[in-house]
Amino acid sequence: MNRNTMSYKVKQFIMFAGPATVLFCAVVIVPFVYGIYLTFTSWDGIAKTKPLVGLANYASAFSDGEYWRALGRTAIYSLFAVILINIVAFLLAYLVTSGVKGQNFFRAGFFIPNLIGGIVLGYVWKFVFNRAFVAVAGAFSKGTVPSPLSTPGGAMFCLILVAVWQYAGYMMLIYVAGFMSVSDALKEAAMIDGCTPAQAMWNVTIPLMRASFVQCIFLSITRCFVVYDVNLSLTNGEPYGSSVMAAMHVYKQAFTYKNYGLGQAEALILFVICAVVGITQVYIGKKGEVAA
Amino acid sequence: MKKNMKKLAVLALTAVMSAGLLAGCGGSGSSGSEGSGSSSGDKTAITVFNSKMEIQGQLEEMAEKYSEEKGVDVEVYYSNDTVAAHLATRYSSNEPYTLSMVDAKDVYALAEEHALDLTGEDWVSNTTQAISVNDKVYGFPVCIEARGIIYNADAIEKATGEAFDPTAIKTTEDLKALVDKMIAGGMATPVGVMKEDWSLAGHFLSEVYEQHDDPDAFIAGVKDGSIDLAKDEKFNAMMDTFDVLKENNYAKDAAISAEREVTEQKLAEGEIGLMFGGNWDWAVISAYDYTENMGMMPVPNDSSDGSNEKMVGGGSKYFFIDNSDKTTPEQQQAAKDFLNWLVNDEEGQSFLVNECALVPAYSNINLEVADPLGKSVKAYSDADKLIANYNYLPDDHYSICGASMQKYLAGDIDRAGLAAEIAKYWSTAEVGAH
Numbered sequence: 001m002n003r004n005t006m007s008y009k010v011k012q013f014i015m016f017a018g019p020a021t022v023l024f025c026a027v028v029i030v031p032f033v034y035g036i037y038l039t040f041t042s043w044d045g046i047a048k049t050k051p052l053v054g055l056a057n058y059a060s061a062f063s064d065g066e067y068w069r070a071l072g073r074t075a076i077y078s079l080f081a082v083i084l085i086n087i088v089a090f091l092l093a094y095l096v097t098s099g100v101k102g103q104n105f106f107r108a109g110f111f112i113p114n115l116i117g118g119i120v121l122g123y124v125w126k127f128v129f130n131r132a133f134v135a136v137a138g139a140f141s142k143g144t145v146p147s148p149l150s151t152p153g154g155a156m157f158c159l160i161l162v163a164v165w166q167y168a169g170y171m172m173l174i175y176v177a178g179f180m181s182v183s184d185a186l187k188e189a190a191m192i193d194g195c196t197p198a199q200a201m202w203n204v205t206i207p208l209m210r211a212s213f214v215q216c217i218f219l220s221i222t223r224c225f226v227v228y229d230v231n232l233s234l235t236n237g238e239p240y241g242s243s244v245m246a247a248m249h250v251y252k253q254a255f256t257y258k259n260y261g262l263g264q265a266e267a268l269i270l271f272v273i274c275a276v277v278g279i280t281q282v283y284i285g286k287k288g289e290v291a292a
Numbered sequence: 293m294k295k296n297m298k299k300l301a302v303l304a305l306t307a308v309m310s311a312g313l314l315a316g317c318g319g320s321g322s323s324g325s326e327g328s329g330s331s332s333g334d335k336t337a338i339t340v341f342n343s344k345m346e347i348q349g350q351l352e353e354m355a356e357k358y359s360e361e362k363g364v365d366v367e368v369y370y371s372n373d374t375v376a377a378h379l380a381t382r383y384s385s386n387e388p389y390t391l392s393m394v395d396a397k398d399v400y401a402l403a404e405e406h407a408l409d410l411t412g413e414d415w416v417s418n419t420t421q422a423i424s425v426n427d428k429v430y431g432f433p434v435c436i437e438a439r440g441i442i443y444n445a446d447a448i449e450k451a452t453g454e455a456f457d458p459t460a461i462k463t464t465e466d467l468k469a470l471v472d473k474m475i476a477g478g479m480a481t482p483v484g485v486m487k488e489d490w491s492l493a494g495h496f497l498s499e500v501y502e503q504h505d506d507p508d509a510f511i512a513g514v515k516d517g518s519i520d521l522a523k524d525e526k527f528n529a530m531m532d533t534f535d536v537l538k539e540n541n542y543a544k545d546a547a548i549s550a551e552r553e554v555t556e557q558k559l560a561e562g563e564i565g566l567m568f569g570g571n572w573d574w575a576v577i578s579a580y581d582y583t584e585n586m587g588m589m590p591v592p593n594d595s596s597d598g599s600n601e602k603m604v605g606g607g608s609k610y611f612f613i614d615n616s617d618k619t620t621p622e623q624q625q626a627a628k629d630f631l632n633w634l635v636n637d638e639e640g641q642s643f644l645v646n647e648c649a650l651v652p653a654y655s656n657i658n659l660e661v662a663d664p665l666g667k668s669v670k671a672y673s674d675a676d677k678l679i680a681n682y683n684y685l686p687d688d689h690y691s692i693c694g695a696s697m698q699k700y701l702a703g704d705i706d707r708a709g710l711a712a713e714i715a716k717y718w719s720t721a722e723v724g725a726h
Contacts, residue, residue: 240695
């Protein structure tokens with residue numbers, strides 16, 4: 001059979017990737033394009049007519065102060081969360097590849113938080129902050145200690161802490177793969193050449209793991225930027241709207257305030273920001289990648 | 293042999309994975325067609341959307357019985373999503389419910405496009421709470437709900453050592469005296485304050501508007517700046533009372549992280565004696581070790597027009613019938629029959645009042661309300677001592693003004709700051725069409 005004809009290739013594609021492609025189009029591409037169309041309407045989400053309003057929604061999105069404050073908050077949250085997630089994940093990965101006793105058990109243990117859904121996790125931590133923390137801190141300080149969730153700074157801190165707890169285990173797996181991919185021979189060679197273990201780590205292992213860093217940072221940035229579930233169950237935007245992240249604001253705008261078109265436009269702006277940040281980071285990261 | 297095993301394993305895996313792909317597809321397909329409102333066989337089938345979580349169990353049981361007795365299949369659905377958001381998805385997928393239970397504001401938003409005109413129905417003359425738009429009745433009130441201060445009389449009497457008469461507490465001063473007595477009697481913090489934005493802004497703050505004779509004019513005045521909210525008598529009267537509640541809140545140090553369930557549990561079990569809320573709170577209170585000796589009273593405040601002797605409330609949750617061609621005339625008739633059954637049939641009445649413990653909105657239903665809070669509300673409703681709900685607040689009112697109220701509750705802003713934030717909100721907000 002001639003395997004170089006167009007029809008053969010098309011058939012092969014349909015056979016292997018056809019169903020997935022169809023589904024991907026149906027649940028991602030089509031809604032995305034339809035969503036872009038909705039940004040040009042003043043639809044309230046339920047009316048029969050969807051009046052076209054041109055770019056009015058984008059104008060309102062740019063002048064929606066609450067939205068930009070939510071975005072700014074999300075950027076700060078993401079900055080801290082991404083840095084901490086990756087530091088913690090890297091250290092955990094180092095720990096569980098260094099040959100400690102029971103390292104497979106630790107790997108599984110650190111990974112488990114990632115298997116708990118965001119909503120459940122939010123409620124669990126809410127309990128920890130509101131009850132357990134208050135009870136323990138109260139016992140030590142002999143007074144009532146307010147829950148950290150009751151102040152704007154505290155709520156932000158809690159969100160970041162939970163994000164680190166949730167994602168560090170997942171990122172750890174990627175770093176573990178990175179560590180394993182660096183051959184011992186290279187490290188040994190460096191040591192023979194007079195490197196201390198720290199120097200070998202810094203000059204040999206880390207540069208060779210660059211791909212892991214690029215991937216982890218990309219994943220954590222994109223996840224942090226669109227955080228919603230933990231935000232909803234842990235703080236629900238409180239106290240007084242000071243922990244409303246961008247995605248939650250978009251949801252409220254579209255469904256609670258019934259400005260579907262505006263919410264959709266704001267979601268699209270969030271998407272573009274996410275994409276730009278993510279792609280820039282991957283581009284810069286990939287440029288300096290070295291192959292062993 | 294070994295090679296064959298491997299091949300087999302690969303094949304099996306592939307089969308499982310492709311089945312997974314198809315399952316994703318099949319799942320959405322079948323969920324799309326469930327309850328599409330088509331009649332099965334010769335039986336008419338109607339779908340009912342319930343947005344009152346606490347009566348879902350009762351509704352499902354009733355639906356089963358109703359289907360057997362009346363020969364109409366009733367299928368009850370529930371979603372904990374925002375009502376409008378959930379209906380929006382049903383309408384955009386072209387699968388409306390025959391009957392939808394929604395909030396008053398949703399009726400105003402949806403009625404003209406989606407609801408069936410119910411003006412000619414029997415029950416209309418038996419209620420004062422039906423919703424009409426342009427002189428056509430669209431909304432069937434499910435029950436009456438009202439807001440006020442919920443008290444635990446056992447807890448109060450235990451602390452004060454004397455009999456408690458809720459009607460004697462009218463002014464802020466009365467409330468303050470009661471609270472002081474309770475503190476003297478050993479209850480250090482006798483009050484619970486819910487921090488939820490719907491409670492603070494949707495229920496408490498909105499009483500400020502509703503207590504005015506003409507809420508529309510008042511809001512318009514705040515909007516154009518001709519009324520200075522900070523100097524408004526009602527606003528200050530209500531906020532004075534709020535200050536008393538706030539000062540004696542059991543969770544004063546961390547008011548914003550107080551959890552509703554904990555607050556209501558404390559109230560039910562008598563650790564605190566007073567909380568602002570409504571008769572819907574019974575669904576939460578009754579989950580704990582409660583006392584029957586509870587009730588509701590109007591929010592005490594220093595007003596001279598008698599509004600401190602009335603609760604604020606009225607119809608709550610409305611049924612409307614879909615008017616689209618997705619709902620057949622038979623289904624519409626079955627839905628109408630169902631509504632009539634609720635109001636006029638003894639079983640229907642008993643279902644509303646006894647099974648669901650709702651306060652009926654119909655003058656021809658004389659059954660006694662089961663729960664203590666509902667009893668108080670029924671008494672005020674029967675005595676015509678309810679100030680009507682203002683159902684036209686914008687959708688973002690409770691979350692934006694709620695945030696301001698939370699700041700005030702946490703002590704982040706003072707009353708002038710609160711008034712300024714609310715006035716600022718109104719400078720750009722628009723009340724709903726009505």
